[in-house]
Amino acid sequence: MSGSREATGLNHDGGQAPNGGARKAEGGSREATGLNHDGGQAPNGGARKAPGGLLAKAGPAAGAEEAPKVRRRRALLGSATDITAILLVIVALFAILDFDAFFTTANFTNVLISASLLIVMGVGATFVLITGGVDLSVGSVLVFSGVAAGEVMKAMGGQGWGAALVGIAVSMAAGAAWGVVNGLVVTKLRVPPLIATLGSFGAAQGLAQVITNGNDLKDIPYELVDNLGVGRVAGVPWLVVVALAVALVGGLVLGVTRYGRRTYAIGSNAEAARRAGISVDRHLISVYTMAGLLAGLAGIMSYAQFGSTTLSGHATDNLAVIAAVVIGGTSLFGGVGTMFGTLVGTMIPAVLANGLVIVGLNSFWRDFAVGVVLVAAVYLDQLRRRARTAR
Amino acid sequence: MTALLEARGVTKRFGAVEALRGASFAVGEGEVVALMGDNGAGKSTLIKTICGVYAPDAGEIRFAGSSIAGLSPSAVHGLGIETVYQDLALAPDLDTAANLFLGRELLAAGLLGRFGVLAKKRMAARAVQVLTDLKVAIKDPTAPVATLSGGQQQSVAVARAVTWADRLVIMDEPTAALGVPQTRAVLDLIRRVRDSGRSVVLISHSLPDVMAVSDRIEVLRLGRRVARLVTRETDEAQIVGAMTGAWTQEDAE
Ligand SMILES: Nc1ncnc2c1ncn2[C@@H]1O[C@H](COP(=O)(O)OP(=O)(O)OP(=O)(O)O)[C@@H](O)[C@H]1O
Numbered sequence: 001m002s003g004s005r006e007a008t009g010l011n012h013d014g015g016q017a018p019n020g021g022a023r024k025a026e027g028g029s030r031e032a033t034g035l036n037h038d039g040g041q042a043p044n045g046g047a048r049k050a051p052g053g054l055l056a057k058a059g060p061a062a063g064a065e066e067a068p069k070v071r072r073r074r075a076l077l078g079s080a081t082d083i084t085a086i087l088l089v090i091v092a093l094f095a096i097l098d099f100d101a102f103f104t105t106a107n108f109t110n111v112l113i114s115a116s117l118l119i120v121m122g123v124g125a126t127f128v129l130i131t132g133g134v135d136l137s138v139g140s141v142l143v144f145s146g147v148a149a150g151e152v153m154k155a156m157g158g159q160g161w162g163a164a165l166v167g168i169a170v171s172m173a174a175g176a177a178w179g180v181v182n183g184l185v186v187t188k189l190r191v192p193p194l195i196a197t198l199g200s201f202g203a204a205q206g207l208a209q210v211i212t213n214g215n216d217l218k219d220i221p222y223e224l225v226d227n228l229g230v231g232r233v234a235g236v237p238w239l240v241v242v243a244l245a246v247a248l249v250g251g252l253v254l255g256v257t258r259y260g261r262r263t264y265a266i267g268s269n270a271e272a273a274r275r276a277g278i279s280v281d282r283h284l285i286s287v288y289t290m291a292g293l294l295a296g297l298a299g300i301m302s303y304a305q306f307g308s309t310t311l312s313g314h315a316t317d318n319l320a321v322i323a324a325v326v327i328g329g330t331s332l333f334g335g336v337g338t339m340f341g342t343l344v345g346t347m348i349p350a351v352l353a354n355g356l357v358i359v360g361l362n363s364f365w366r367d368f369a370v371g372v373v374l375v376a377a378v379y380l381d382q383l384r385r386r387a388r389t390a391r
Numbered sequence: 392m393t394a395l396l397e398a399r400g401v402t403k404r405f406g407a408v409e410a411l412r413g414a415s416f417a418v419g420e421g422e423v424v425a426l427m428g429d430n431g432a433g434k435s436t437l438i439k440t441i442c443g444v445y446a447p448d449a450g451e452i453r454f455a456g457s458s459i460a461g462l463s464p465s466a467v468h469g470l471g472i473e474t475v476y477q478d479l480a481l482a483p484d485l486d487t488a489a490n491l492f493l494g495r496e497l498l499a500a501g502l503l504g505r506f507g508v509l510a511k512k513r514m515a516a517r518a519v520q521v522l523t524d525l526k527v528a529i530k531d532p533t534a535p536v537a538t539l540s541g542g543q544q545q546s547v548a549v550a551r552a553v554t555w556a557d558r559l560v561i562m563d564e565p566t567a568a569l570g571v572p573q574t575r576a577v578l579d580l581i582r583r584v585r586d587s588g589r590s591v592v593l594i595s596h597s598l599p600d601v602m603a604v605s606d607r608i609e610v611l612r613l614g615r616r617v618a619r620l621v622t623r624e625t626d627e628a629q630i631v632g633a634m635t636g637a638w639t640q641e642d643a644e
């Protein structure tokens with residue numbers, strides 16, 4: 001198989017271990033993303049004092065009386081309005097077809113569990129795509145991080161809270177390290193993100209295989225499996241708690257902070273951001289680092305969930321993540337996107353996979369449907385852009 | 392008049408193209424200087440070299456007595472110099488307020504601000520105020536600037552520069568896309584900036600605008616300064632002559 005099966009989301013099935021089987025690094029090389037941010041140095045702008053002179057005059061906001069409801073919706077959904085409607089329609093359809101099996105808390109929990117790894121990686125990918133970049137390395141970084149954590153925990157005796165906590169830290173650190181590499185290659189060597197992260201996709205996977213000799217690590221502290229892996233708090237699985245917490249924090253950072261604002265600015269016009277004194281390179285490195293760190297977090301979550309490093313189970317995670325983020329309304333060209341959209345975009349494949357099985361259809365229809373929705377989402381994005389530039 | 396900004400013998404090449412061939416330029420305190428010249432004369436390149444977008448290949452650039460050649464854009468901002476670029480340098484997906492405060496976002500008070508939370512309301516209110524001053528009617532200040540008209544975008548860029556400049560505002564064709572009232576508003580604004588003690592560099596192809604608002608005119612031709620004129624003492628024929636090469640001032644160098 002070469003990369004002809006485009007960015008549809010594969011392999012997130014319920015709670016079982018992802019399938020083994022062949023995977024190759026040649027998957028997603030034909031995504032139309034690769035925007036690189038080249039250009040010179042740009043030390044960050046020091047904070048400046050408030051503007052004086054012409055602005056000092058008081059005066060009430062004139063044109064600001066837009067219906068607050070509309071504005072609130074725009075803030076939350078942004079480019080994800082249509083896709084949210086589609087998710088609701090899908091949920092409604094399955095609820096109509098088989099209410100008792102589908103529309104239960106237990107089933108929704110299952111759907112969330114199956115989506116939790118992708119949500120965590122999707123949060124990082126949302127930032128990366130909004131900068132106009134792309135990160136193809138996430139699935140491999142997930143595997144590598146799990147392996148790194150596994151080896152360290154094994155060296156620590158394999159059991160106990162100490163090993164568990166160190167394992168979490170090591171996994172996240174290993175992921176962040178790959179993120180730093182991605183960021184440096186993109187900004188300092190000016191290799192387009194598509195290629196830079198395709199390189200680390202192969203490299204991380206290869207190193208993980210070298211370290212383990214191709215055999216999955218299986219020993220993991222019970223403390224990790226029983227809590228992060230299959231444990232629950234107040235009835236909610238830890239995996240889901242962590243995923244939603246990451247999404248919430250990521251959404252807040254993106255939506256209300258200066259860091260988020262600058263992420264949009266760089267994706268929208270990197271040169272303008274640079275001239276405005278924003279340290280574009282440093283910001284990009286931090287974004288890739290965060291994406292790597294979250295892939296590392298997903299790595300330890302996966303290890304805890306499946307009790308195995310699932311070496312060959314994440315070859316198409318990168319495409320699944322990008323598909324989810326893009327379906328959620330984030331633009332491949334940068335500058336546009338919301339975390340809420342990413343959540344919705346992740347839930348659509350998850351709900352489809354779950355619901356199709358429940359109503360007795362072949363779950364491979366999921367891949368088909370996700371493919372269609374993905375193309376439709378990008379088409380909508382293009383329409384929006386065209387409508388805008390036509391002015 | 393002491394020179395606030397002075398460039399001497401600046402050269403800048405892009406591959407085979409020599410955009411600046413020993414260009415000189417000067418602005419005094421509280422002065423409005425028009426920088427004129429034909430298309431491709433090197434005006435935009437000169438001001439980008441001044442504000443740190445490009446580093447000069449050779450030559451000297453001094454601001455308030457110290458050399459600023461090769462500084463970064465943010466270091467130049469830090470000196471109180473702001474620029475309206477010909478290509479505007481806006482982030483099209485962000486709204487007016489976000490563009491106005493790009494790179495110097497206001498943070499919320501207290502603990503939230505420590506976490507980097509933006510003061511969106513305060514920035515939006517300021518933005519509306521500035522635009523009102525510039526007589527720019529933007530229906531929805533929360534819409535991405537890409538949805539604004541070319542002239543409205545230009546006004547946003549002008550507003551941003553004037554808002555943040557403490558000492559010198561450089562405007563590269565700030566009225567090229569503007570309607571008559573908006574152009575007048577920008578010219579008024581330039582006068583107000585000068586009256587507040589700051590200096591202005593205005594790049595424009597509009598002779599009437601230049602005659603109306605500038606104190607002096609410097610003319611660039613083929614990457615070199617060919618004339619330094621006092622607006623009150625010159626006329627359109629002389630300026631056009633300098634731009635086309637029909638007339639060269641001996642000591643303009
Ligand atoms: N980034 C660049 N790369 C290559 N050549 C450039 C670049 N920028 C400017 N030039 C060249 O330098 C010369 C001067 O260009 P510049 O933009 O400074 O002219 P200008 O005086 O601003 O013209 P206009 O009135 O059309 O804005 C032109 O010949 C242009 O082609």
Ligand SMILES: [Mg+2]
Pocket residue numbers: 434435436477563
């Ligand atoms: Mg120009």
